[in-house]
Amino acid sequence: MISLKNKEFVNTVIIGVLSWLVALLIFFPILWMFLTSFKTEIDAFATPPSLFFTPTLENYTLINERSDYWHFAWNSVVTSLGSTFIGMLIAIPAAYSMAFFETKRTKSTLLWMLSTKMLPAVGVLVPIYLLFKDFGLLDTKTGLIIIFTLVNLPIMVWMSYTYFKEIPKEILEAGRMDGANVVQEIFKILLPMSKGGLAATVLLSLIFSWNEAFWSLNLTAFEAAPLSALVASYSSPEGLFWAKLSAVSTLACAPILIFGWLCQKQLVRGLSFGAVK
Amino acid sequence: MSDLTIKSLRKSYDALEILKGIDLEIKDKEFVVFVGPSGCGKSTLLRTIAGLETATSGNIIMDENDITDAQPAKRDLAMVFQSYALYPHMSVRENMSFALKLAGIGKAEIDKKVEDAAAILKLDPLLDRKPKALSGGQRQRVAIGRAIVRKPKIFLFDEPLSNLDAALRVNMRLELSRLHQELQATMLYVTHDQVEAMTLADKVVILNDGRIEQVGSPLELYERPNNMFVAGFMGMPKMNFLDAVVLTVANDKVTLQLLSGSLISLARSGLKVTEGTVLTVGIRPEHTVLSKVDSGLIPARIEISEQLGSESFVYVKTSANETMTVRVDGEHPVQSSGTNISLSVDSNKCHLFDGNGIAI
Numbered sequence: 001m002i003s004l005k006n007k008e009f010v011n012t013v014i015i016g017v018l019s020w021l022v023a024l025l026i027f028f029p030i031l032w033m034f035l036t037s038f039k040t041e042i043d044a045f046a047t048p049p050s051l052f053f054t055p056t057l058e059n060y061t062l063i064n065e066r067s068d069y070w071h072f073a074w075n076s077v078v079t080s081l082g083s084t085f086i087g088m089l090i091a092i093p094a095a096y097s098m099a100f101f102e103t104k105r106t107k108s109t110l111l112w113m114l115s116t117k118m119l120p121a122v123g124v125l126v127p128i129y130l131l132f133k134d135f136g137l138l139d140t141k142t143g144l145i146i147i148f149t150l151v152n153l154p155i156m157v158w159m160s161y162t163y164f165k166e167i168p169k170e171i172l173e174a175g176r177m178d179g180a181n182v183v184q185e186i187f188k189i190l191l192p193m194s195k196g197g198l199a200a201t202v203l204l205s206l207i208f209s210w211n212e213a214f215w216s217l218n219l220t221a222f223e224a225a226p227l228s229a230l231v232a233s234y235s236s237p238e239g240l241f242w243a244k245l246s247a248v249s250t251l252a253c254a255p256i257l258i259f260g261w262l263c264q265k266q267l268v269r270g271l272s273f274g275a276v277k
Numbered sequence: 278m279s280d281l282t283i284k285s286l287r288k289s290y291d292a293l294e295i296l297k298g299i300d301l302e303i304k305d306k307e308f309v310v311f312v313g314p315s316g317c318g319k320s321t322l323l324r325t326i327a328g329l330e331t332a333t334s335g336n337i338i339m340d341e342n343d344i345t346d347a348q349p350a351k352r353d354l355a356m357v358f359q360s361y362a363l364y365p366h367m368s369v370r371e372n373m374s375f376a377l378k379l380a381g382i383g384k385a386e387i388d389k390k391v392e393d394a395a396a397i398l399k400l401d402p403l404l405d406r407k408p409k410a411l412s413g414g415q416r417q418r419v420a421i422g423r424a425i426v427r428k429p430k431i432f433l434f435d436e437p438l439s440n441l442d443a444a445l446r447v448n449m450r451l452e453l454s455r456l457h458q459e460l461q462a463t464m465l466y467v468t469h470d471q472v473e474a475m476t477l478a479d480k481v482v483i484l485n486d487g488r489i490e491q492v493g494s495p496l497e498l499y500e501r502p503n504n505m506f507v508a509g510f511m512g513m514p515k516m517n518f519l520d521a522v523v524l525t526v527a528n529d530k531v532t533l534q535l536l537s538g539s540l541i542s543l544a545r546s547g548l549k550v551t552e553g554t555v556l557t558v559g560i561r562p563e564h565t566v567l568s569k570v571d572s573g574l575i576p577a578r579i580e581i582s583e584q585l586g587s588e589s590f591v592y593v594k595t596s597a598n599e600t601m602t603v604r605v606d607g608e609h610p611v612q613s614s615g616t617n618i619s620l621s622v623d624s625n626k627c628h629l630f631d632g633n634g635i636a637i
Contacts (some may be wrong), residue, residue: 170362173329178352178376180422188375192366 019252030253034074036246044243059247067230069251076226076252078141080209083148087156087205088198090149095160100169110161114155121151121214131220132191141224144216148209155208156201164190199266203259227252279340279430279463280305281326286335288318288325295321297487303431303465303480308457310466312474313510315482319467320435322484326465327433328352339430356433357423359440361416364407369395369419370404376427381561393471394425397459398452414445421453425460434466438473450476471511471628483507503633508559514590516559516628517601523554531629533558536597539574543624548637556637559628566621567591573619577601582611593620 014116036044038055063069098106128147129138137143167190191198213228220229231252234245260267281303288296295318303309312317324330326337328349337345344352355376363372370391377387397399398418408416417437432562434453438446454477457464468474474481475495476520483490483498483506491503495511503506508516521533522540529546533556541558550556570576577593580600587607603620605611612618629637 003620166358168362170358170360171364173349174356174358174362174423175364175375176349176428177354177356179379180375181348181350184379189364193364268614 016123019203030257033246033249033253036243037250039246041240041243044246045240059243060251062244062246063234063251067233069230072225072227072252073142073219073255074229074257075141075144075158075224076210079144079148079224079226080206082141082145082153083197083209084202084205086145087149088202089154091153091156091201092186092191092198094157095164096190098157099161099164099167100172106225110230115156125218128215129218138219139221139223139225143219144224145216147219148212150213151212152205152208156205159201160194162199163194163201166197167193189250196266199263203267207256207260281431281463281465282336282338283326284336284338286322286325286337286580287333288321288330289333290383296325296333301482301489301492302637306461306463308464308466308477308479309482310468310474310478310480311482311484312468312471313490315469316486317484318487319469319484323356323433323435323465325468326431327354327356329356353427353430354433354434355427355431357417357420357437359432359436361408361420361440363416363419363423365408368405368407369400369411369422370409372419373423373426376423389424393637394422397425397456398422410449413441414449417441417449418452421456425456430463431466432462434464436466436467436469438470453477461625471513481511483510484511501636502559503636504627505557505559505630507634508628508630508636512561512563514560514562514602514604517565518630519558519560519595519599519601521556521558523550523552523556526550526552535575537575537595537601538597539576541574541622541624541627543627543629545629548629550631550637555632557630557634559630560622560626562590562602562624564623565601565603567593567603567605567609567618568621568632569620571619573621575601575620575622577618577620579612579614579616580620581614584611593618595620 036058036059039050039053040056040058043050043053098110130140132143135143158224171193172185172189175185180188204254210226211228212226213232216226217232220226230251231245234241234248278403279322281301283299283303286299287294288298297318299322311322313319321330325332326348328344328351332345335345336343339352364375367375373391373394374387382390391404398421400415400418401413403411403419408419408498411419414564414621416439420437437453437631438449441449449474452467453466457477466473466477478495480492481495484490485506491507493500493501498507498511507517507520519535521535524532524534524540526532526548529544530542531545532540532542533549534540535558546630567572571578575630576596578595579591583590583592585607588610589605589607589609591603591605591611592600592604601620631637
């Protein structure tokens with residue numbers, strides 16, 4: 001007979017081990033990429049993979065010589081921040097009206113917005129490319145900001161909507177009775193009350209924009225190319241490139257990874273929205 | 278502090294009509310209570326006056342200004358919500374000063390007004406707390422304080438005491454009465470609790486199914502209800518209704534026969550009824566008396582008794598199988614269930630209703 005306390009302890013241990021296993025499984029590719037970035041090209045290519053090797057920084061120095069990391073990083077920063085800012089500017093009023101002035105069509109509008117995410121991006125590549133060409137947006141940061149905003153907007157509206165829904169309508173009505181106009185109502189009551197959730201929305205949008213590759217690769221060449229495009233430029237049809245690719249990927253992932261790690265509290269709350277109440 | 282006139286106000290949501298033409302006059306400094314069963318439209322009426330709902334048709338006029346389509350902020354009304362609706366991210370002081378800040382009033386003046394209101398409501402020691410750290414009663418006082426600081430033309434209360442426990446509710450009720458006297462303000466108050474309506478109101482508005490059934494002082498409604506709905510709604514326990522047939526009509530007197538066969542004569546003149554008309558006799562539990570078998574008017578049997586200490590409610594079945602409630606003094610010994618007794622009624626306190634439930 002195991003006592004209840006022991007049983008609880010065993011359960012905790014099992015759950016703990018399992019969580020670590022799952023976490024390791026998910027984290028493993030990143031860890032492997034990180035390790036590979038310090039190998040020589042020969043070590044990186046070796047089968048079976050070499051677990052013990054002499055670390056070298058040659059990949060990083062080579063990348064530093066061959067391409068201007070900061071040019072691409074700056075493009076990533078500008079496009080991520082820009083698209084997130086504009087996205088929130090649109091998402092907050094949209095979610096506000098949908099959450100507090102619901103009509104018969106609100107639910108279906110939300111679903112329709114989300115359904116655009118189910119469309120394969122390549123399906124609209126040609127029309128978007130032509131539009132970008134006609135408007136002179138190819139290889140511009142403005143163009144990337146526009147496309148990132150459009151791509152992330154459905155999720156931003158949906159998330160903000162969910163957070164706003166948790167706020168009792170009466171509190172906004174009390175604000176209205178107290179003399180607040182719509183702008184004051186949003187800035188002085190709604191936003192302070194949902195800042196945790198909105199922070200998560202901002203974070204997610206930053207991460208999605210930072211990691212976006214499809215549109216970045218197709219709509220930019222060099223001038224506006226973000227880090228994801230830089231990573232792609234290191235893969236080549238011949239020769240050994242795994243170590244260099246790993247190094248440049250590590251450089252591309254590092255800022256957003258560190259950023260996400262610093263803000264993980266908001267992220268967890270953001271990603272588990274609806275589940276915990 | 279203002280007069281408010283409501284003219285044939287209607288409110289519909291698509292095909293569903295909630296307010297079916299409300300006409301009402303509210304005078305300065307009156308405490309008016311809207312009371313009625315759930316879904317009668319009382320909250321919608323209050324919210325339409327507040328401007329939180331738009332009227333479908335009709336007019337709301339305050340001091341000769343038509344405010345039917347004005348923004349809530351422009352109406353100069355303050356509202357206390359059932360859920361308190363405090364701003365959770367602000368301290369008590371910030372909650373109370375929010376409206377004043379929006380109105381662009383200077384900091385020194387705001388501080389003074391907030392402290393005055395806090396003193397009235399005994400909130401002084403709580404001013405720097407967040408709503409989260411307050412009890413239900415304290416939150417409600419903050420919500421009231423938030424309304425007081427603004428010195429609005431009219432105070433609106435939407436079931437403000439429903440979320441409080443019974444003892445606190447009685448306290449807050451008294452406090453609201455005191456506040457009304459102190460502030461000399463016009464107050465509109467929505468409740469489904471007739472005790473709140475009776476104790477607080479200068480004027481009670483009874484609503485049912487989107488219409489006003491009767492308007493009057495609490496005692497007027499209690500003593501002279503217009504119809505069976507009002508008669509049944511006001512008074513605890515509910516008024517007893519007995520079917521009866523007119524037996525004889527004289528100049529100043531009408532004699533009725535109840536289902537149990539008993540005859541009852543009421544002193545009434547000018548009644549437009551003829552012999553054989555079916556009427557309903559209404560008699561309140563407090564005007565019904567229990568007596569020994571065969572000594573009273575209606576033979577009955579005791580079903581259940583509820584003893585509350587100061588008084589007891591005895592539920593009986595008459596010989597015609599009608600259920601009646603009798604209020605007896607708490608000191609009066611209550612007989613056990615199944616005991617045969619008889620009931621006497623005070624014929625001066627009987628109400629008569631016609632076939633449509635209208636008082637005659």
